[in-house]
Amino acid sequence: MTIAAMQGIVKRYGNELALDYVDLSIHEGEIIGLLGPNGAGKTTLIHTLLGMIPFDKGSIQLFGRTEKVFSHENKQKMGLVTQELTVFEDLTAKENLEFFAGVYGLKGEERKKRVEEALAFVGLSSNAGKTPAKFSGGMKRRLNIACALTHHPKFLIMDEPTVGIDPQSRNHILETVEKLREQGTTILYTTHYMEEVQTIASRVVIVDQGQIITEGTVNELIANIQHEEKINIDVSTPGDVPVERLKGLEGVKNVHVDGSTVQIISTVGSGNLDRVLSLVKETSGVVGIQAEKPDLEDVFLTLTGKQLRDGEEE
Amino acid sequence: MTIFTFALKRIFKDKTNLIFLTLFPVAAIFLPEPEYWPLLPYGYHYFGVLILFVGIRLTGLLVEDRQKGVVKRLAAAPVTHFQYLFQNLLAFSVIVIAQCIFMIAGGVIYDHELHEPLLLLILFIVFSFTAIALSLAWNSLYRNKETSFLVFMCVIIIMALLGGIMMPIEMLPDVLEQLAVIFPTYWLAEGMEWVVMGEDTADFLLINGVLLLYTLLFLIIGSIRRMG
Ligand SMILES: Nc1ncnc2c1ncn2[C@@H]1O[C@H](COP(=O)(O)OP(=O)(O)O)[C@@H](O)[C@H]1O
Ligand SMILES: [Mg+2]
Numbered sequence: 371m372t373i374a375a376m377q378g379i380v381k382r383y384g385n386e387l388a389l390d391y392v393d394l395s396i397h398e399g400e401i402i403g404l405l406g407p408n409g410a411g412k413t414t415l416i417h418t419l420l421g422m423i424p425f426d427k428g429s430i431q432l433f434g435r436t437e438k439v440f441s442h443e444n445k446q447k448m449g450l451v452t453q454e455l456t457v458f459e460d461l462t463a464k465e466n467l468e469f470f471a472g473v474y475g476l477k478g479e480e481r482k483k484r485v486e487e488a489l490a491f492v493g494l495s496s497n498a499g500k501t502p503a504k505f506s507g508g509m510k511r512r513l514n515i516a517c518a519l520t521h522h523p524k525f526l527i528m529d530e531p532t533v534g535i536d537p538q539s540r541n542h543i544l545e546t547v548e549k550l551r552e553q554g555t556t557i558l559y560t561t562h563y564m565e566e567v568q569t570i571a572s573r574v575v576i577v578d579q580g581q582i583i584t585e586g587t588v589n590e591l592i593a594n595i596q597h598e599e600k601i602n603i604d605v606s607t608p609g610d611v612p613v614e615r616l617k618g619l620e621g622v623k624n625v626h627v628d629g630s631t632v633q634i635i636s637t638v639g640s641g642n643l644d645r646v647l648s649l650v651k652e653t654s655g656v657v658g659i660q661a662e663k664p665d666l667e668d669v670f671l672t673l674t675g676k677q678l679r680d681g682e683e684e
Numbered sequence: 685m686t687i688f689t690f691a692l693k694r695i696f697k698d699k700t701n702l703i704f705l706t707l708f709p710v711a712a713i714f715l716p717e718p719e720y721w722p723l724l725p726y727g728y729h730y731f732g733v734l735i736l737f738v739g740i741r742l743t744g745l746l747v748e749d750r751q752k753g754v755v756k757r758l759a760a761a762p763v764t765h766f767q768y769l770f771q772n773l774l775a776f777s778v779i780v781i782a783q784c785i786f787m788i789a790g791g792v793i794y795d796h797e798l799h800e801p802l803l804l805l806i807l808f809i810v811f812s813f814t815a816i817a818l819s820l821a822w823n824s825l826y827r828n829k830e831t832s833f834l835v836f837m838c839v840i841i842i843m844a845l846l847g848g849i850m851m852p853i854e855m856l857p858d859v860l861e862q863l864a865v866i867f868p869t870y871w872l873a874e875g876m877e878w879v880v881m882g883e884d885t886a887d888f889l890l891i892n893g894v895l896l897l898y899t900l901l902f903l904i905i906g907s908i909r910r911m912g
Contacts, residue, residue: 472686
């Protein structure tokens, strides 16, 4: 089932084109990784999709509705984790959650239960009575996420939820996303860290300068730009490498021996690593192995001619 | 009514607010009665100024929400911006009404000569609404709560002096005296004078009517949505 769809969305800020004819469909149960450098238009895309800002052209569908898409009924089914920390500094973690739960219509015992649950979910139960001022960056981020969870959204939109935090908190958040997916939540996950997308996304959408430049699973995107696979194997006795037998293996295109390293070049998706390795192991003893695999960074580089992290001061 | 409840909660969590809302009015009640001017006990004139301070402090919550991006976040939630504003303003109103009742009841118990305590209560409540609306409009011009508050303090002092609640308006040069009608404080001072000496009810209605018109005007200015 299609949860959300954008067709031909154009959004301008003055003369600047922030979204340039964007088409995007999101299906139930997916984790979409929306990847793009700073200023690509990710936040604008999200805010448009949620009806928070007007757009200039195109149409949006949510939960099968094409009219009154931004009704309270539809908003009720969605949750937004904002890029900035948008929590009340003067309220405790628990009160913050109570507020947002209340705004989404939860009352009494139910609200209490959901608040406890959300606190536990992001690992803040023991800090429930503290105000965000006393929190570390990672804890604030987790509170910011929890505020979008109490009403159990079917469709959760997370705008760079891991910006500027330590690796441990980041892993905690990624695990949280994983748990949410297991519970059946559809997630639109925005980030400019390709490692995150590579770990959790079932589908990746890459945006740059307000345009969707490509989409697909991580493997598809990589396969699209990849024409061959290279494996380098360090061996103990290079003289014994059975070059001809290796060349005879399915998918192998070429074999070079260079010093104690054997380089094997195969066609894409040949899946012959197992056979190659066992043959080399039998004959020459494997000492080390490196596979040169392109990643999403290479995909971005290939498609745009620039680095994903260009212009970032990290 | 979540937004309403939490607005109250946040106001009472702030210690400075508590001082403004409890200590200052109590102190005002105990101020002496003047000999010649003003007509009402000093404390009730100071209370007019206090109401302006309370107004800017209460509506400061909304600036904070905008600063923190909470307002933006709420745009994704199933509440309208109007509901958000309305519930907050309702909370502020409940607080100022309670404060006005406290101030008048305190005076009656303390045996001040308030002439028409009930009409004075109505006047203060109406002026409180004007103060809240004015602060709302004022705050909508600022992104930063502190700047907004600081500049508004000067405005309050000017309005208090030139509006005739801190000194007799007759002491001002003619030009300023005529200019004074533009300040809501002028109408408060007029109202207080009416409570002591007024006869024609229509005058009292007119005074409150002007204050309510101001309220409406400021509410419109203040509620024009600023998301930025
Ligand atoms: N409120 C705004 N007013 C004017 N320009 C904006 C505004 N918000 C974003 N932009 C511009 O739109 C582009 C996309 O921004 P944004 O959606 O925030 O990108 P991202 O979230 O991918 O970093 C940027 O060039 C940014 O400068
Ligand atoms: Mg962004």
